[in-house]
Amino acid sequence: MTLNKDHIGGLIFLTIAVVYGYFAHDIRMFPGDQFEPFNAQTLPIALAWAGGLISLVMLATAGRSAEPKPTLVNLDFMLVGKLMVLVWLFAQALSWIGFLAATILFLLVGYWLLGERRIRTLLLASIPFAVGFWLLLAKVLDIYLAPGKLWQLVLGA
Amino acid sequence: MWDGIFTGLTTAIAPFNILMVVVGCFCGTFIGMLPGLGPISAVALMIPITYGLDPSSGIILMAGVYYGAVFGGSTSSILINAPGCSSTVVTAFDGYPLAQQGQAGKALALAAYCSFTGGTIGALILLVAAPALASVSLSFQSSDYFALMVLGLTAVAAFSGKGQVLKALLMTIFGLMIATIGTDAISGIPRFTFGNIDLIDGISFLLLAMATFALAEVVMAVLKGEHKDEDVPMDMSSLGSMKLSKEEVKQVAPTAARSSLFGFLVGVLPGAGATIAAFLAYGIERNLSPRAIKEKFGKGALRGLAAPEAANNAASTGSFVPLLTLGIPGSGTTAIMLGALIAYGIQPGPRLFVDNPEVFWSVIISMYFGNIVLLILNLPLIPYISRLLIIPRPILIPLILFFSITGVYLVSFNSFDIELMVLITVAAIFLRLLAFPMAPMLLGFILGGMMETNLSRALIISDGSLAFLWQRPLTALIMSLAVLALMLPVLGRLLGFGRLNTESMAVADKGEG
Structure with missing residues (x-):
């Protein structure tokens, strides 16, 4: 039997429903809440059951589905992975080097990853944009943007 | 009603709000033109900006962006055969051939006139229909609300197309599951937080919307290698005349x-939206x-070209009816607006035009x-706005990524939100690859809190009995409609209606609208 998209989707959601249902029973309640018609566990448990049942129906009917076998050829997972890592690094950099420097680096690396190699374009499309956006936020809209722990450590400010 | 209209007119003609309409339409047109980015992404990208505005101005800006994005989508459909959003896919059927015949100017003008007609007729009906429906819905009780939300969610699944009903239902449940993360609004007990303090307030709808739409759309384009595509050259000097003859x-x-x-009528139906309206209007017009x-x-x-353009704009207006009067979004885009209104502390629904008439009108x-x-x-600026499409993709994609993540960061100033966005985006990409629609999840997430509150009230009032579902005739009627909506795809297939919708549903599954 070959797995099609519906089989995989059904299995994923069945797992989600089982795990969600397991933790739904772990939700703490106030004493006596279990005798109330509605408590903090009611909806999560109902959702876990509903999700599980629909997943099972999906798995049962997946064989008849017209959904093709998933193909992963010609998909650039490597580049997407790099971009996701870049976004994650941007999140870390924000608190260490501040918004302005993090933005410049994010844009520079982002353009580079997507194939832009001209130094002039890389710099012109990142530094003026980042500085302009930072000025708009910090000076025009008066939004406080923390300068970054690293500068505070180095400069002692 | 006239007092309300006057209040609305006074608010709407305030210079700042007019500026918001203009800015919204421009930004929406530009974002809507970019292939892959539709109204949902356009409105989601605007949300962080609207947080600094008062509710009326914020919602006016978002409404402008919505219209602009639908219009912008038409422009790229006509000029380069690359629909900016799913609701303008049909526009390309006849718009692009017109452009190839050297009549791009005429096609753009016709699209704009018909969008204007659709939007105007839609706005006029909305002016009358919304307050009437809102007055009726003032008598609604918790059980009716719960039933309405069930109807909204099942309708989304019902309209999701052949072979997609189960997937849409699963995604709706997934959205409801995500909505339960955080502190329970009724008991104050934390649920599914696993001791993480960043999850105490739950997941913000903005984060979810950005991660599953704006960010995921762009990442999907990169995944498919679309960023390497050669940009279609556009010769703006050969747009041709924008005039239509009397006969035309x-x-x-x-x-x-x-x-x-x-x-408009299709747009009012929860879950149907502009895409289905455009496809059906095109089909009907061809038959007539x-x-x-x-x-x-x-x-x-x-x-x-005229039929889908008029229909998709009227449907965009129609989708505001359930949002403004019942608090139930009619489409993915209005779901995002619902989230924004709730963030402002405004509860859309029948009391909106009583409590916040200035916002409503x-x-x-x-x-x-x-x-x-x-x-x-x-319209006159289209040749110039279109030039922005010349920005190379390797430059444009990191900028959209940046705006998406910064939009979320600037609301919470918590880098954990960006990390969570990465996780949700990765999950959204895998679900998209498995052909799961995203809009039902967002609707489930947004309606989840309200649904739980109303279910809890109804169950407590009926002392734990499920009889509240059929004791009130109105609740019973709405629940019957919900069941009917769920059965619709099966009935449609049995009665042979499936053929009509297959194509439109396939496109609508992309979730924009």
Whole structure:
């Protein structure tokens, strides 16, 4: 039997429903809440059951589905992975080097990853944009943007 | 009602709010033009900006962006055969052939006039229908609300197309599951937080919307290697005349009027949205046309362009009816607006036009202004705005990524939100690859809190009995409609209606609208 998209989707959601249902029973309640018609566990448990049942129906009917076998050829997972890592690094950099420097680096690396190699374009499309956006936020809209722990450590400010 | 209209007019014509309409339409047009980015992404990208504005101005800006994005999508459909969003896919059927025949200017003008007609007729009906429906819904009780939300969620699944009903239902449940993360609003008990303090307030809808739409759309484009595609060259000097002859106007006027009315009605249905309205209006118009014109459909028929354009704009307006009167979003885009209104502390629903008449009426009136702005400002500027499409993808994609993540960061100033976005985006990409629609999840997430509150009230009032579902005739009627909506795809297939919708549903599954 070959797995099609519906089989995989059904299995994923069945797992989600089982795990969600397991933790739904772990939700703490106030004493006596279990005798109330509605408590903090009611909806999560109902959702876990509903999700599980629909997943099972999906798995049962997946064989008849017209959904093709998933193909992963010609998909650039490597580049997407790099971009996701870049976004994650941007999140870390924000608190260490501040918004302005993090933005410049994010844009520079982002353009580079997507194939832009001209130094002039890389710099012109990142530094003026980042500085302009930072000025708009910090000076025009008066939004406080923390300068970054690293500068505070180095400069002692 | 007239007092309300006057209040709305006063708010809508405030210079700042007019500026918001203009800015919204421009930004929306630009974002909507970018292939892959539709109204949902456009409105989601605007949310962080609206947090600094008062509710009326914020919602007016978002409504302008919505219209602009639908209009912008039409422009790229006509000029480069690359629909900016799913609701303008049909526009390309006859719009692009017209452009190839050297009549791009005429096609753009016709699209703008028909969008204007659709939007105007839609706004006028909304002006009358919304307060009437809101007055009726003032008598609604918790059980009715719960039933309405069930109807909204099942309707989304029902309209999701052949083979997609189970997937849409699963995604709706997934959205409801995500909505339970955080502190329970009724008991104050944390659920599914696993001791993480960042999850105590739950996951913000903005984060979810950005991660599953704006960010995921861009990442999907990168995944498929679309960033390497050669940009289609556009010769702006050969747009041709933007004038329509009297005969042409006579030919398309009834089409625009019919499609506007039809589009509005489809838009009102929860979950149907602009895409389905555009496809159905196109199909109906093709069937109604005389044989000579029917044969031109797909090769540059003016009616084939007028019908979807009028219908999708009227449907966009129609989708505001359930949002403003019942608090139930009619489409993915209005779901995002619902989230934004809730973030403002405004509860959309029957009390909106009593408690916040300035928001209710100014949104309706500014929709009309939005249409005027699109017609008199955007249309002449289209050749210039289109030049922005020349920005190379390797530059554009990191900028969209940056705006998406910064939009979320600037609301919470918590880098954990960006990390969570990465996780959700990765999950969204895998679900998209498995052909799971995203809009039902967002609707489930947004309606989850309200649904739980109303279910809890109804169950407590009925002492734990499920009889509340059929004791009140109104609740029973709405629940019956919900069951009917769920059965609709099965009935449709049995009765042979499936053929009509297959194509439109396939496109609508992309979730924009």
